[in-house]
Amino acid sequence: REGSRAVPARAPQARVSSRDRGLGLQPALLAGLERLSIGRPTAVQRLAIPALRRGRSALCAAETGSGKTLAYLLPLLERLLGRPEAAAEAAGPAAPRGLVVLPSRELAAQVGAVAAALCAPAGLAVRGLTGGGAAGGLRRQLRAPPPGPAVLLGTPGALREALRRRFLALERLRWMVLDEADSLMDESFTEMQVVVVGATFPVGLSETLAKFTDVGRFVTLGTQSLHCLPPHVQQKFVRLKGQDKLPELLQLLKERPSSGGAVLIFCNSASTVNWLSYIMDDHKIKHLRLQGQMSAAARAGIFASFQKDDVSVLVCTDLASRGLDTSNVQLVVNYDFPDTLQDYLHRAGRVGRVGSKARGAVVSFVTHRWDVDLVRKIETTHVERLKDEGYLIFL
Template sequence: MAAASEKTDGLEHEEETSKSSTFKELGVCDVLCEACEQLKWKEPSKIQKEAIPVALTGKDIIGLAETGSGKTGAFALPILQKLLENPQRLFGLILTPTRELAFQISEQFEALGSSIGVKCAVIVGGIDNMSQALMLAKKPHIIIATPGRLVDHLENTKGFNLRALKFLVMDEADRILNMDFEQEVDKILKVIPRERTTYLYSATMTKKVQKLQRASLQNPVKVEVSSKYQTVEKLQQFYIFIPVKVKDVYLVYILNEMAGNSFMVFCSTCANTQRVALMLRNLGLNAIPLHGQMTQSKRLGALNKFKSKSRSILIATDVASRGLDIPHVDVVLNFDIPTHSKDYIHRVGRTARAGRAGKAITFVTQYDVELYQRIEHLIGKQLDLYKTEEEEVMVLMERVSEAQRHAKMEMSEMENKKKRGKTMDNDDSEEATGVRKKMKTKRKH
């Protein structure tokens, strides 16, 4: 019976809020409304309209929202408003699946809370434990963490505990659980107060998420922006069917044909990401890799170069397919088709954000047909064929083969350096691009 009343609750709430078009009308206080204006948030997104009024009543929330829907604002604004009413250190904890997402959420909290002096700490792997322990000793208001590293500090950092915590947010909960953080999440739930407010945000409602919901939320209100797997309306989606051996040539052709746009190219492995980036650089294209084997500072560096538009092509693994707010991606290329169809939604969600148009092109080889059919089945529509002239594409064959050869040599050089114990990080330095090597060979000729 309770569940039924919650559902109707949500529906009434939907009718009420569909009219609201300002943060003030949702109940957000003046200081935070000003912060939204400074961030150029003109009006609340759908999930913000649904979630903020419920959150301000103090209820637990399960939020189902597609990627790029503004859900960080949906939980950050109510938490900051409650913090203003009841100032306290170690007030809120946000758990996220990836380091990049943690830094991004922290940026939003700091931007929204800059006028009220909010202090945040990002606690993730890949960064020195000691400096994090010092940050925690200063007792920030908000901690944004990946589960593994937070458990590490809860167990080993003297004097650090979350016994006074008032808010817990699990963002991208489906992915936290897919990455096998269940044990860590259980440990965290055991050491934080039961009397707290919990928001669970997820793009998809899996069995694991339902189990987590039962364990950690009390009479939650469900706010849902898209019940079906959706890709944004303004997104043009294409596929291109090609033999696997000419994939690189087609990639270079499309990048050249659509030059002037910003691209995200998704690969399935770290090694392929690195190889493609090196190959494109050898052809003089402005590409930068982003994958899990890079150090944290290199990942953030790569992301910043792409965000600031000093690089126009980001070659990435699925580490970047979710939650990263890169505002200006024009085209998403699925160079390697995703093995999990849901990842397709997240990848293409990098473009056509915030009402803008975008394109997504998926490469389908003879080995990918089944995976491709699964994607069409999931999104409930057929993709259009991206038309190319084979003769035009094949003109590039020779140059691409040469660039592939260079990239292969550079990859094995990196491998050898690693074996010799020199930690050669797959970075964005010019040495890693073969540029100098090519300059030298040109001089010899």
Template sequence: MLNTKIFQIKALRCYVTAVAKTKLSPNNKFGQQLLISCKRPEFNIDRHVDDSKFGSVPLASNRWQHRKSKGDFFIINSTQDEEQRQTEMLSLDTFLQDNTIEFNSELIKNLKTEFDIKQLTYIQSTGIPKIFTGDHTIIAAETGCGKTLTYLLPVVQKIIEHKKSTNMNNRKFNTPLSIILTPGRELATQIGMVAEKLCKGTDIKIETILGGNTKKLMMNPEFKDVDIVIATFGALSKLVTTGIYRTEEVQCVVLDEADTLLDDSFSDKLCHFLKKFPFHLQNERSVGTQMLLASATMPTNITELLHKVIDVTTIQEVVSPNLHKLQPNVEQRFLRMNKGDRPSNLLNLVKRELSKNHPLLIFSNKSATSDYISLFLNNSGVNCLNLNGDMLMKIRLGRFEQFQQGMCDVLSTTDIGSRGLDTQRAQHVINFDFPLHVSDYIHRCGRIGRVGNFSKSVVTNFISSGREIGVVQRIEHAARTGGLLPNVNANIKGIINKQILKDMEQIKAKTTDDFF
């Protein structure tokens, strides 16, 4: 009995390694590429199924609730290579010739030299001219397609033109012309670095403000000329309330990762802050403010949230055809296993990837799990950085940059590391905890397979609980039918609150029935 148990444990630890080697052929017996490869070949498919009704399509994960399913797996194969991706892009030179916008020569030079951009993605070639018109605009597109430059380029160009045509001598210190708000410090830092590179050689002055030291900024403020402020929402809100930063000349407000900023956790304070800007006068260029929103997912109640501060009928949309779809250029593996087997499987997989010089991101649902993974890997001889929202700022600051600069090849993080961060180095994402919301899965997968990253990209998902299996089945169904991912509502706190209310109503109804 003991020998049998030991054999079962060894088998479970080894099967992740077997899947990592991808011994399954990505082609069927006729040589056609498979969309989905499964341990049980009867679930393999090489083309999308027409019937899109959930429950009508056989799924490899259908019986994963059963204890005997442990050790099963399926793989959503990558069906798009870099050459195919290039065909969807537009030459930068062609874009400049076809548009009437006369961009500053330094900006174009920086695009080519600092960013090595020769082609624009769909969202960039369609979004840049739309934003430049001054309309309120939502940029909704898949992760990793260049949304940051989509709004930065026209915003900076308009500031350059405004400074040429207006006397800036009367503008007071700490009075920006544009504000870019983000939910996290790492993202604010990243956008600030992108903006500095884009504005190299121009007179645009950029200031990046991070949370965590706001009290110090309030007690000992700096006053200087600034054109663009990039900040976490909480920090800038306090500095504006205390009068250290002024908003009367702001011509554009950008909400980057708008889905997170419009989550119920932020929405009330954000709406109060946004009421400071005259969005209703955006057509009067000298006094109005333009609103831009950028994200890979959007809350379903976005209209309800924004109508408090803006006429929602004036908002234009620039939407990618790949929005809320699985990334076709990323291989996605789903492995069913016991919860207790995850650490050993993780260690085997991480060591195998590091032997190939493949940097990894490991995602957890909670900060405590992220801490545990970091400690476990470091104690097992694997150098691993840890990044989560519960860390002190002085400890957290620079962690992501260390990973980006190659000082460490493994980063253990929570969803704080999944929002907007440009992880060009990462080639493999491991979901140690599978996300319980589809929107979180989209953002995590989006850390790899980004524009400019030509290496093979893989997502490996450890599936252990019943709630995780429910989400996996929805994702597998979308992969088999070629449809949109379901229930992509980025308002996570709203979802949780609705579920709590629903549970309370059910308890109340049951209590009433028992009473009578």
């Protein structure tokens, strides 16, 4: 997942020019990449694009910030361009040919911006479908000039409701992507090209997929750094009592220079996000908050504002840990230590991403016995590599 300064995106900076004959992309997509100011292909893109262009269903796993968005969008859009179809009935439900399912409205908006830039030169319509409003809102989101959207990006709840109300039909669907697959599983697989994307894959994923589709036809695409902590990002673990976390955080924020980049502060619950936000208001610390219990209207635009550097501190739940472009972030603070290694990897992956100006750091407050157990697991898995680089510190 990559970030361009020009367009909020998960797609990393990676110029793919007409000289890259190995990728074999059509001129319209190359023009879209020019609009995004994308640089050379990343490892996962070089691996995935040829395989997906051949129509293979795939499990695509690579570390956060590695360019997975473009890795799946480019070859799948190429397939739509290579096989044009007759227009759908204008009066009927929207009938996209490509579908990307994402776990949050923020991620759907971000990936949608990348898809729209790629599709515009090719004349392919892109629409996003997210919930949180009345049925009329779903219908309006699906409107597009005939033959309707060629590519649809949606969250599970909104897609389910649109299908239930028959605003959406899937009979023309040629491919589907499940992005952030470990937080997104639904009994909606059909016999089409399926691409399952993620930075972490849970144990038993293949068994789960086998309930819905033939996993024997999948090709597995994975990078060498999958499930590894970013070696260039400093990991700092601070052991303290629960009552000392707030003073430690406030001191950390007050000592941070104004040029120190954006800060993500992760909490394990919406209630902690809200409480911490009130405390920061009292201390005149300008910030935003983002958590899943907020209304759709309240959430709209919050992360976009954070990406624009309007406000440099975001207090959030793990809603902000998956896939979102955080190339402006230089510090992640785990105010609450995450529950699993996978959650830690996703949070840590918010810094040191492709396109970031600084390596960044992760500071984690360790308070409970079970937190210590997870730190030991992280240490056992990654310590030798990171100590050699000088990027793992225990206090």
